[in-house]
Amino acid sequence: MSWIKTVPFEEATGKLKKLYERVTGPDNNVDNIMMAHSLRPHSMEGHMALYKNVLHHSANKIPKWFLETLGVWVSALNRCSYCVEHHFSGLQRLLDDQPRGDAIRSAIEAETPEDAPLSEAQKAAMHYARKLTETPADLNEADVIALRDAGWEDGEILEINQVCAYFSYANRTVLGLGCSTEGDVLGLSPNNSDNPEDWGHR
Template sequence: MSWIKTIPFEQATGKLKSLYARVTGPDKNVDNIMLSHSLRPHTMEGHMAIYKYVLHHSGNTLPKWFLEAVGVWVSQLNGCDYCVQHHFAGMKRLLADDARADAIQTAVAHLDIEATPLDPAQHQALRYAQKLTLTPAEMVQADVQALRDVGYEDGEILEINQVSAYFSYANRTVLGLGCSTQGDVIGLSPNNSGDPDDWNHS
């Protein structure tokens, strides 16, 4: 499940046990990415807070399925199959259009922005996410202006930025600790966007 020791749900005590209770899915399943934090529960708490606030918060205005798509794109760029699998499944469920979701997945797998069945503004968001992921030191003000030019407001640009940045963090957590999807229930997410402190997965 990972290259470092983890504490299973059944053996958790104290703070870790209370955190596990907040992130469990069906049958008390805890995703391996969260299990990887078990030796330092405070890092799990931080991870879940930023994940929920960045991707699953009612204050966001961009469609949640598209924020998931940005996450899948960044994860593909980083070679993180774990996050690609989890978040493609979540995106597909939220989009509720299997054919379109599968076409997005195919284009993403080929790193082909233009082939994704998305609108021009969404294509530009993926270009921004790609540059931020692969060559962050080369970002310039014009990259933000390009998002404004296709209609994004600055708050929406911040959403794209934060999702892109979060997924690079999550990808490096997974890749650096050898997390696998073994035992995970793929595609669960904290669906109660109205309560940022509700982390329950379904």
């Protein structure tokens, strides 16, 4: 499940056990990306707090399915199949339109997001996400102005930025520790967006 030792749910004690209980899915399943933190529970706590607030918070204005789309795109650019599979499953569930979701994935796999069934504003966000992921030092104020011109407000631009930044962090956690999807239940997420303390995966 990863290249370093992990503590399974059944053997967890103390703070780790309490954190596991907060992030479990069906049958006490803990995603391998979270289990990878098990030797340092405080880093799992930080990871989940960031993930929940960036991607699953009711104060976000951008639809969650599109935030997931950005996450799949960033993960594909980083060649992180773990996050692609997890979050594409979540994207499909949230979008509830399988043909459209499949078309989005096809465009992502071809690295041609301009061909995806997305609005022009969303395509502009995908362009920004690519630049932030691949050549972040090349970004300048004009890239933010382009997002504004496409129709995004500054708070939404912040959401786009934070989701893309989070996924690069998550991708590097997975790729650097060798996490696999073995044993994971794909597509689950902490859907109680009104309670930032609720990390349960459903």
